[in-house]
Amino acid sequence: MTPEALELRRLEALVQAWRLLAPLERPEEVYRTVVETAKASTRAVSVLLFLYRPQEEALELVAAAGLNRDKVGLRLPRNQGISWEVLRKGEPVYLADVSRDPRVVFLSGKRQPGAYLGVPLRDAGGRILGVLSMDTTGGVGEIRPEERFWIQALAEAAGVVLSRIEALERARAEAERAQALLDLSLALESAREPFTMAQEALDTLLRLTPYHAGALYLFQEGTVRPAVISGRYPSGFPRLYEEHPIRFGEGLLGHPRLWEGPVYVEDYARFPGALKPFAESGLKSALLVPLKPEGRRYGVLALGSFGEGVPYRPEDEGVLKLVAKRLEEALERLFALHTLRATREAALKALSRVLEYRDLETKGHTDRVAELSVRLGQALGFPDLEGLRLGAYFHDLGKLALPDEILRKPAALSTGEWRVVKTHPEVGLEILKSLPFLPQAALHVVLYHHERWDGSGYPRGLKGEEIPLEARIFAVVDVYDALLSERPYKRAWTPEEAKKELRAQAGRSLDPEVVEAFLGLLEDG
Numbered sequence: 051m052t053p054e055a056l057e058l059r060r061l062e063a064l065v066q067a068w069r070l071l072a073p074l075e076r077p078e079e080v081y082r083t084v085v086e087t088a089k090a091s092t093r094a095v096s097v098l099l100f101l102y103r104p105q106e107e108a109l110e111l112v113a114a115a116g117l118n119r120d121k122v123g124l125r126l127p128r129n130q131g132i133s134w135e136v137l138r139k140g141e142p143v144y145l146a147d148v149s150r151d152p153r154v155v156f157l158s159g160k161r162q163p164g165a166y167l168g169v170p171l172r173d174a175g176g177r178i179l180g181v182l183s184m185d186t187t188g189g190v191g192e193i194r195p196e197e198r199f200w201i202q203a204l205a206e207a208a209g210v211v212l213s214r215i216e217a218l219e220r221a222r223a224e225a226e227r228a229q230a231l232l233d234l235s236l237a238l239e240s241a242r243e244p245f246t247m248a249q250e251a252l253d254t255l256l257r258l259t260p261y262h263a264g265a266l267y268l269f270q271e272g273t274v275r276p277a278v279i280s281g282r283y284p285s286g287f288p289r290l291y292e293e294h295p296i297r298f299g300e301g302l303l304g305h306p307r308l309w310e311g312p313v314y315v316e317d318y319a320r321f322p323g324a325l326k327p328f329a330e331s332g333l334k335s336a337l338l339v340p341l342k343p344e345g346r347r348y349g350v351l352a353l354g355s356f357g358e359g360v361p362y363r364p365e366d367e368g369v370l371k372l373v374a375k376r377l378e379e380a381l382e383r384l385f386a387l388h389t390l391r392a393t394r395e396a397a398l399k400a401l402s403r404v405l406e407y408r409d410l411e412t413k414g415h416t417d418r419v420a421e422l423s424v425r426l427g428q429a430l431g432f433p434d435l436e437g438l439r440l441g442a443y444f445h446d447l448g449k450l451a452l453p454d455e456i457l458r459k460p461a462a463l464s465t466g467e468w469r470v471v472k473t474h475p476e477v478g479l480e481i482l483k484s485l486p487f488l489p490q491a492a493l494h495v496v497l498y499h500h501e502r503w504d505g506s507g508y509p510r511g512l513k514g515e516e517i518p519l520e521a522r523i524f525a526v527v528d529v530y531d532a533l534l535s536e537r538p539y540k541r542a543w544t545p546e547e548a549k550k551e552l553r554a555q556a557g558r559s560l561d562p563e564v565v566e567a568f569l570g571l572l573e574d575g
Contacts, residue, residue, distance in 0.1 A: 066203065071211045080215070081113035084208045088184060089115035092197045095164070095189035096157075099171075100126070100133050101180035105361045109133055109181065117188050118157045131155040133181040136168040140178055142202065143168045148187060162187045167198060169205045173213035182208070227258050227369065244381060245278050251351065251377045252280035259366045261337065261353035267303055268349040274303045277349065284356055287331050294327045301325045302336060303350055312339045312371060314362050335360040337367065339374045343381040351377065394487075398443045405446060415531055416443055422527040429567050430523065434491040438520050441495025444488075445524065448478030448496070472508045475500055494518040499525050502559040514561075522561040526552065526568045529560065545572075 070087060074080050081099050088097040096116040100109040108125040128134065132154045136143045145166040148154040156162065164187030171180040182205040186192060233254070248266040255264055263281035267274050274296040279288055298304045301323055302315060315321045315336045319329040337360075338352040351374050353366075360366075398416075405416060420442035427438045449457065452474060456467050463471065478496045482488055498512065498521035505513030533548035543551070549569060556562040 068207045068210075071204075071207045074211060075215065077212055077215055078113075080208055080211055084182065084204050085113045085115040088182070088201055088204055091200060092184060092193070093186070093191040094184035094193060094197075095186045095191045097182075097184045098133075099180065099182050101171075102137060102178065109137070112180075121157050124157065126155065132166060133168055133183060136170055136181045136183070137178055140170050142170075142198070144193075144198075148185065156187065158188055160188075164188070164191075165193045167193050167201060169202050171205045171212075172209040173216070174210050175213070179209055179212060244384060247377060247380050247384070248278040248351075249280060251373050252278065255351075255353060255370060255373055256281050258369050259337075259353060260360045260363075261335070261355050261366070263354045263356065265352050265354075266341075266349055267352060269298065269347065273297055274301075274350070282356075284332055287356075290327050290331060294325065296325065301328070302338070303352070308338060308350060309340045309342070309347060312337065312367050314338075314367065316359055316362065332356040334358060337362075337370055339367075339370050341374055341378055341381070343378040344385065348378075348381065398440075401443060401447070404450070415535060419445075419524070419527050419531050422531070423524050426523050426527060426564070426568050426571055427520070429571050430519070430564065432519060432523065434489055434520070437489035437491025438495065438523065440488060441492035441499075441520060442524055442527075444478065444482055444492060444496050445499050445528070446474065446478070447481055448474035448476065451477045451481075472500075475509050491518075491520045494520050495524045497521075499528060501525075503561050504558050507559070517561075519564075522564050526560050526564050529555065530568070 071080055071083060074083060085097040085099050088094065094116065096114065096118045098111060098118060098121075099113040101112050103110050103125070106125070107128045109131065111122055111124040111126075114120075114122050126133065132143060132145065132148070132151065135153060143166070145151055145154070147163050148156075148166045149161050149163040154166070164185050166183065166185040166187075168181050168183035170178050171182055172178055182201060184193060184197075184201055245266070252264040252266065256262065261281070263279070263283050265276045265280070266278040268277045275291050276288060296304050302308070302313070302318065302321060305313070305323060307313065313336075318324050318333045318336060334355045334357060336352060336354045338350055340350055341348045351370065353370060401416075420439050423442045424435050424439050427435050432438060452470060456463065456470055459467070475497050479493055482496060483493060497509070498517055501507035501510065501512045501517045501521060503514060503517070503522075505511055507517075530548055530552060533543040533551055534545065536542040549572065552560065552565050552569065556565040
C-alpha cells in the first residue's frame with residue numbers, strides 16, 4: 051500500500067472515530083465506547099484502556115472489553131507491564147508474541163502466547179493521558195495490519211474528546227467556584243458574628259475541595275481549641291481537644307511555622323510532631339492556613355481528612371488562602387464596626403451624664419428609658435429597635451440649647467418661657483439630622499415624643515396614629531420613669547401609682563394599646 055493510501059486510510063479511520071466519540075459528554079462514556087467499539091470491530095481477545103495517574107505513579111485500568119473486562123480498577127505500578135513502555139516512548143508498540151517478552155504482565159496470571167498492540171492516548175496539547183491496547187492472549191484472535199489504523203484513530207480521537215470534556219469540566223468547576231466565592235463574600239458582608247462568618251467559610255471550602263472536615267481553631271489561654279467545626283468527623287473527635295488540650299508549640303496546630311503560611315501534611319501519623327490521640331483517631335491529611343486580621347494572631351483555618359489521604363493540589367491551597375483572606379477582611383470590618391459601636395456607646399453614655407450634670411434628667415434616666423423602650427418595642431414587634439434605643443438616648447438633646455434661667459427656674463414658667471421649652475424637640479432634630487448613622491426612627495422619637503394621643507401635644511399637634519409608633523412607645527416609657535423619679539416639684543411615685551396614672555392617660559395623652567402592652571411587660575417582670 052502506498053504512503054498516500056496509508057494516510058487516506060488513517061484519515062478515514064480518524065473521521066469515523068471522531069464521529070463516534072465527539073457527541074459523548076462524560077469521560078466514562080468515552081472509556082466504555084472506545085473499548086467496546088475496538089473489541090466489536092477487531093479480532094482482539096481483550097481491549098484495555100489505561101490512564102496514567104502521576105500522583106500515584108501508576109497506570110489504572112479504567113475500561114476493558116473481552117477476556118479481561120473484570121479487571122477494571124487494576125493499577126500497574128511504574129515499569130510493570132508493556133504499557134509503561136508505550137507511555138515512555140510515546141509511540142505504538144507491537145509484539146508478535148508477548149510470551150517471549152519479560153516486560154509483559156499477564157492479567158490472568160498465566161504466561162500465554164499472543165499478539166499485542168498498544169498506542170498512546172494524547173490530549174489536544176500532546177500530553178500523554180494513558181494507553182489503549184489490544185491483545186490476543188488467552189483466546190483465538192489476531193491483530194491485522196488494517197486494525198492498527200483503527201485503534202490509533204480511536205486513541206487519537208479519544209484523547210481529543212477527553213481533553214475537551216476536561217476543559218469543559220474545568221470551566222464548569224471554575225464557574226462553580228467563582229459563584230461559591232461570590233456567595234461567600236455576600237454572606238460575609240451580611241454576617242455580624244465571627245463564628246457565623248467562619249461557618250460560612252468552612253462550608254464553602256468543603257464544597258470546593260476534596261476534604262470532608264474543617265474547623266476554625268482559636269488560641270485560648272495558651273491552648274488551641276476548635277471554635278467552629280464543619281463536615282464529617284469521627285465520633286467523639288472534637289472531645290479530644292478537651293481530653294488532650296494542645297498547647298502552643300505542640301502538634302501541628304501549635305507549630306510556630308504555621309504562622310508563616312499554609313502548611314500541608316499528607317499523613318498526620320508520619321508528621322514528626324504528631325500527637326498520638328489525634329493520630330489514632332484516623333486523622334490523615336491536613337491543610338492549614340493562619341488567620342491574622344489586622345496583623346494579629348487570631349486563629350487557624352484547617353481542612354482535614356480521616357481514614358484516607360488527600361493528595362496535595364495547588365488549587366486547594368489557593369482556594370483556602372483566598373477564603374482565609376476574605377474571612378480576614380470580613381473580620382477586620384467586624385472589628386472596626388465593634389470599635390465604632392463601642393465608641394458610639396461611650397459617646398451616648400457621656401451624653402446622658404451631661405444631661406444629668408445639668409440637672410435636665412434624674413440620674414440613670416436615659417439608660418433606663420433606653421432599655422425599657424427596647425423591651426417594649428420587642429413586645430410590640432417594632433422592627434427598628436436600634437433606632438428606638440438611639441432616639442431614647444437623644445430625646446432631650448435639644449434642652450441643652452435652653453438657657454439655665456428657664457431650665458433651673460424653681461417657679462412656674464411664664465407663657466413665653468414655656469413657648470421656648472416647647473422648641474426643644476425641633477432644636478434636637480436640627481442638631482441630629484446631619485448625622486448619617488442615625489435612622490429615621492431615632493429622629494422621630496426626638497421630634498415627636500411630646501405629641502399626645504388626643505392631639506394636644508407639641509410641636510406639631512399630631513393625633514392618634516399620626517404620631518409615629520416609635521414616639522408613642524417612647525412616650526409611655528418616658529412618662530412612667532418620670533413618675534417614678536423624684537423631682538424638685540414632686541415626690542417619687544410608687545410603681546402602683548405610676549401604673550394607675552398610665553391607665554388614666556391611656557386614650558388621652560398616651561396610645562392605649564401601647565400602654566396595655568407596657569403594663570403587661572411590667573407584670574411579666
